Amino acid sequence: MSSVHTLPRPNFLVSLSIIDWLYTALLWSGALYAFNQYGQYMDSYEKSFLFGFAAIFSVMGWLWKPLRILIVTTVVTSLLAILDYHSDLGRAQHAFFLKYLFASQSAIMWMSTLFVLATLTYWLALVTRSKFAGVVASGLTWSAVAMGIIGLLVRWYESYLISPDVGHIPISNLYEVFVLFSIITALLYLYYEARYANRTLGAFVLPVITAAVGFLLWYAFDRHAQNIQPLVPALQSYWMKLHVPANFIGYGSFSLAAMVAVAWLLASRGILASRLPSLDVLDDLMYKSISVGFGFFTIATILGALWAAEAWGGYWSWDPKETWALIVWLNYAAWLHIRLVKGLRGAFLAWWAVIGLFVTVFAFLGVNMFLSGLHSYGTL
């Protein structure tokens, strides 16, 4: 037998380990159990989402091994938290584990705290060049992500405890999607961190998440936005389960790209250059992140159009949110054209990626704050 066959195959199914298959089996048995128990309450779309996501998470776990641990841990913990409720919402206020750890609001507060700590630790690691601090920072980020996911999953359950007709997936208002944004951005970062085996960029990416967390806390304490609200009729659609997450993969990727661009701009002026990855790596990461973001943002906008065709009477109404989505899309389409077709690199594209973040933030928040329209589900 020649050594050709010991090379990694492009066909990765063959390269999966027994743990991969165990993980997949666990995921699918969970999905099947849910289908058995609750299938009668699902419409055909929801059924396809259930198995669709089982498939997606299987593949994602295969491609990025740590995700397997994250998914299994968060799902098991959430299930335990749910069991601890004994169908009584009041227990969130006195059952120890719920009150201090896993009631949705407690978990989200933990997530917030851990993200802030992770940010500080990443900076400590960057400044002191401490490998250990870097490992701790990654650990904190992973824990924050886990707490965030648990928070959302438990919140999902809590909404059904309020009343079955109130129950819905917790991605329906500004508060909930900020949690989602933090989780997704952190996961995207962690993926690249492992891929490039470099922890220094956490010091740049985590501040965006900390800003989101800051908003989240203000929104909760000042506006009591953490209360679960029932869905308005326009949001009662299976499309929400796809449209919103796809959008936030886009937003998260664009934010990540912008922060990497900041690192690039600093490093190109010699600031922190010795600590950061090379400009080529930063440039590559920026490009990858924007192309992933662009792909998902395209999907999200199209899903939005499909949804609008059902809810608003037309797939495109030039509503401010739709129009700003188009502007964001055009912005990154132009960015990609310049980079791919003209082959331009460097400061110009980095600055553009940073400005792109402002355009994105306006599309995400500014439209809700300053412009009125059909898409006014998260007002400030």
Add this chain to the structure above:
Amino acid sequence: MRFAISLFSLLAIASVIGTVLKQNQPYADYVIKFGQYWFTAFKWLGLFDVYHTWWFVTILAFLVISTSTCIYRNLPAMLRDMRNFREQATEQSLRHFHHQAEFSTQGNPLPLLKEYLAHQGFQYRERIQGDSVLLAGKKGSFNRLGYMFTHGAIVMICLGGLIDGNLPLQFEQAFGLKHIETRDIPVSQVPAISRLSVNNLSFRGNVTLPEGSSADVVFLNVGDGYLVQELPFRVGLKKFHIEHYSTGQPKAFASEIQVFDKGSDQPVMTRTITVNHPLIYKGIAIYQSSFGDGGTHFKLKAWDLSKNQATWLPFAGSVHDQSPLDVDGQHLSVEFGDFHPFNIQDAGMSTPSKTSFGGNAVADHKNLRNEGPSFEYKLRTPDGQAREYSNFMLPILIDGRWFMVSGMRTMPNQPYHYLRMPLDPQFTLDGFMRLRAAMLTPSLYPEIAKRFAQSVLPHDINAQQQLIRSTVKELTLFSKDGYSGLSDFIEHNIPANQRDQAAQAYLKILELSAWQAYLITQTQAGQILPKMDDATGWFLRDSLNAINDSLYYGAPVYLQLSSFDQVQSSGLQLTRSPGKNIVFFGSFLLVLGVFTMFFVQERRLWLLLKPGHLLFAMSANRVTLDFETEFTQRCEHLADLIKES
């Protein structure tokens, strides 16, 4: 290329305008906001409907043309390139590659190299020339398809959108073939020049149907008027429902609609449409878009506040309708506004959530209460002045006592001032109304004053006379200006240091007189005499407050709702958009294209094997960091393979 990016930027900037300036509002609003001069300028530029102006469509057209040209120019070469293995590459050209490496070989590594290419997913061609063998491999060539998909998709989406746009209509308007109707006239009178035929390719119009009515047209809002779009069927509303969550937020809007073919009164189908669940019939989608009141009928008691008697007249009206009302010789007009079948209020402060850590995700709704139906109306006097009123149908519990509540305001957008009229023990307004009448009837004052004086000073006749005089005076003051009449009097006639005491005394006199007046009116009405207890005390105080407030109520009449017959209306949106499927197919292609382009890596490699020597070259349409890594890896692989052979 530069052109494409310019178009992107131009499109983005033009799009911003339409989000900053609210589109398709009534022209009058724009005139108020910008003034006549800017309004004319903006209107000329089409800024009130940016996305349908000739210049915006022109930008889009350029985008389509530029993209199409791009495809036309690049497609043939790309297709050729995709199939081509470039096995004609010469040694010399390969040596010019940026990514190339050379190896010395022993034996014959050719079989292993072939095996390697196949194993790594490369397709390859073999070309033998003299003693050299060239293996030209490629994979991921369909990356190029991504280019075609994305660019083709943009063209498709734009064209689909164009089909659904209103371009033909704009042409017709420009050439005077269609004319926007601005008058508020019945549909049947709208002339043909403002009507669009059933065969209109695409449209998006609205119609509001009260329950029990139907329509075979929809209205298209254009500029400052509308056009009438004929439908190939008739749509009727049987019933409109709103479901609510227990917190009062709306849970579902549903219209039970019937569709009739033209000329038939048998419905073809009866369906319930809700938000997110439209009905599609004959290629036209029917959406639940808004709702309102379709003319709820009211039966009312019009309490006459002008006379000093407790009388009411039966009165009736409907939402969004006017009814004339003659009270006290005045010709008033009641303009009925909205009707709210219920009002959920958060009664009192909700206690803050008790969880100690980060608040509670579950809000406390224990204090929510439904205050029942309410309705609004404007009362217009003949000189055109109007005040707005908002009255609750059911009594409301405030501080443990029941009141009928009516809000009044003189200006829209102001908060309402509420008149709270206490209910008598029989749970009616009659007790209060009789007491009010008595307290405002000067001829009764001597009798009230006499009974009051006798009750407090049964033995001192002189003092009684004195008290009667001052009581009559006080009642007169109160009937004219309420409490402020009394306080003005005290301010002008009593020294400053005694005013507090005097005010206390006056209030006591007022309350006890009211008690006597209440006894008189109850006796006259043949009612059981009330007992002087706490409840009656509160009733009297509340009544005095209400009488005082009623002096500022600004209307000679209070309308109490006795019953209603709710009629709702549903706003339907009907659209025909034949371009939709083209746009969706284009969108599908776009996603496919974007992911192919970014995530399928095109790779080409050449292995030129000569006796004792291997030249390896590699290329990609996009040289990224991944490519560099891969090149290094492949060099290592090849080195290993050569050693093995």
